Amino acid sequence: MKRAELEQHIREGVLVPFIGMGVFKETQNEEGMQIPYDSDSMILALNGGRAMSPRLMYEYSRAAMSLEQRKGRAYIEGMTNHIFTSKPYAVPEVYVWLKSLMPRYVVDVNLDDSLLKLYADTDHFLVTGVSRIMGGYERFMVYMYHAQEKRYERIEKELLNSMLPILFKPLGCVVPEKNFIISDADFVDWLTEAMGGYAIPAFLKTYRENKAYLFLGLDFDRDTFRMVANEITMGLSGGYSVGDKNELTKKEEKFLLSHHITHLETNLEHFLKGAH
Structure with missing residues (x-):
């Protein structure tokens, strides 16, 4: 499928961008330090x-x-x-590209706020993951962003709807609260509750049905991220994957095949330049 077709499907809301660490491969902060990409x-x-x-x-x-x-x-x-x-860095090209499309729903497993910067002038909902918390099983928080005031407001999960774009950062984010799912204990807790249905708001469980996904910079060779992706995309209708690996491992091939995901024979750089 040509990139123009993928872009049209993203605009229509039938193809959901799903962003991983690999998009930071060419990103360094102002002091030349590499932003983690794997x-x-x-x-x-x-x-x-x-x-x-x-x-x-x-x-x-x-x-x-x-x-x-x-x-x-x-x-x-x-x-x-x-x-x-700690130090500023440029938003990776994947996010620059998505800004021209402004998807209505995006999944981003990165921990920084690059995705949020795209929507800084647009009211939106933000759903962030949390782990190892007391007082209930739910492993998410829901916020509404007020563009005019440049602030996030914690809201009740029942207020989440499709009237505004929805940014889903299941592994947490540096803002508006510093919650990170990063250690083994975090992932075990989040995945356990995800399997029980407590890591995704009820609205998203319905909203995500029959959507396809465009995976950008995801490493499906790691058990953890395959499990996270599997829980988030329940009910998917296939999709596409773009990364920088020349050859996929057997684990990656098995995951993509079982989820009807087509691995596009191009890397991120060429994909973003429209070479595919």
Whole structure:
């Protein structure tokens, strides 16, 4: 499918952009530091540029769990926030492209606020994930953004509707509250409640039915992100995937095939330039 057709489907709301870490591959902050774009670079950023043991380097959630156990929850939250807020960096090209389309519904598993910047002048809803909280099973918070006042307001989940664009950041965000799903314990808690139906607002469960997805920069080789994507896209009607890998692993191929997702034979850079 040509990119122009994909863009039309996004505008129509039948194709939902689903954004992952890979979109940051060419992004550095103003001091030349790389913004994490895969598991390894995330681990290095969390651990002050130092590699960890091979067992922990397998997936950043393991490394984050080890750091949390040794240095405390406040440390891992503070480091995550520091990575994405300490120094300015340009919004990745994927977001620049999406700004021309202004989708009505977007899923973004990144932890920064690049997606939110697209909608800074537009009223919208924001749904962010949370984990390991007391007082209930729900693992999300719902906000309404008031563009004129440039502020988010926490609202009741029942107020979520399709009258405004919906930005879904299931793994948390640096704003409006610093909630991050990043360590093994976070993912286990969130996925457990997701499987029980408590990680996604009731409105979104209905709204997402029969939608297709355009996965941009997602690494389906990691068990964690396959599980997250599976829970978020329940009831999907297929879709497309664009990344920077030359060859897919058997795990990736199996996941894409079982979800009727077509892997486009192009990388992100060429896709965004319209070469596909």
